[in-house]
Amino acid sequence: MPNRQNTPTDPDDARPPFVLWREVLVAYAMPAAMAGAGGLATGQSQxxxxxxxxxxxxxxxxxxxxxxxxxxxxxxxxxxxxxRTLLAAGAGLCAAAIGLALGWSGAHWLPRVPALADSPWPDRLRIDLPVSAAIAATMITWRWRSTRPRRRRAR
Structure with a gap:
C-alpha cells in the first residue's frame, strides 16, 4: 500500500513541507518588493x-x-x-476571473464613496486584482502540488 502521508518512506521522494504562513508571507513580500522597485525606479508614487x-x-x-x-x-x-501544470493554470485562470469581477465591481462602486470620488485608486483595481490573483493562485498551487508525493506508475 502506498504511503499517503506527507512524510514519504522513500528518500528519493522526500519533499519540503507546504507551510502556509511562509507561502502567504512570500506571496505578500515578493510582489510588494517588485512593484515597489518598479514604482521607485519610474517615480510613480501611485x-x-x-x-x-x-x-x-x-x-x-x-x-x-x-x-x-x-x-x-x-x-x-x-x-x-x-x-501540476494543468492544475496551476486552472487555478490561475479561476482566480483571474474572480479578481476581474471584483476589480470591475470595485472600480464601478468605490468612486461613489465620497472619500474616494477623486482618487485614482479604484481604477487600479481593474488590473491589480486579476493579475495579482492569477499569479498568486498559480504559484501557490504549483508549490502545493510540488510537495505532494509523486504518483507511482502501475507495473
Whole structure:
C-alpha cells in the first residue's frame, strides 16, 4: 500500500513541507518588493502605494485562501493526481476571473464613496486584482502540488 502521508518512506521522494504562513508571507513580500522597485525606479508614487496595498495584499489574500483550501484536500483527491501544470493554470485562470469581477465591481462602486470620488485608486483595481490573483493562485498551487508525493506508475 502506498504511503499517503506527507512524510514519504522513500528518500528519493522526500519533499519540503507546504507551510502556509511562509507561502502567504512570500506571496505578500515578493510582489510588494517588485512593484515597489518598479514604482521607485519610474517615480510613480501611485505604484508605490499600490505595491503595498492592492498588489501585494491581493496576492497574500489569494495565497491564503487557495493554500488553505488545498491543504484540506484528501491525499487521494483528483487535485493530487492531476498534472501540476494543468492544475496551476486552472487555478490561475479561476482566480483571474474572480479578481476581474471584483476589480470591475470595485472600480464601478468605490468612486461613489465620497472619500474616494477623486482618487485614482479604484481604477487600479481593474488590473491589480486579476493579475495579482492569477499569479498568486498559480504559484501557490504549483508549490502545493510540488510537495505532494509523486504518483507511482502501475507495473
Amino acid at each position: 505604484l508605490l502605494i499600490a505595491a503595498a496595498t492592492t498588489i501585494a495584499g491581493t496576492s497574500a489574500v489569494v495565497a491564503a485562501l487557495v493554500g488553505a483550501r488545498l491543504r484540506r484536500r484528501p491525499a487521494d483527491s483528483w487535485s493530487t493526481h492531476a498534472p
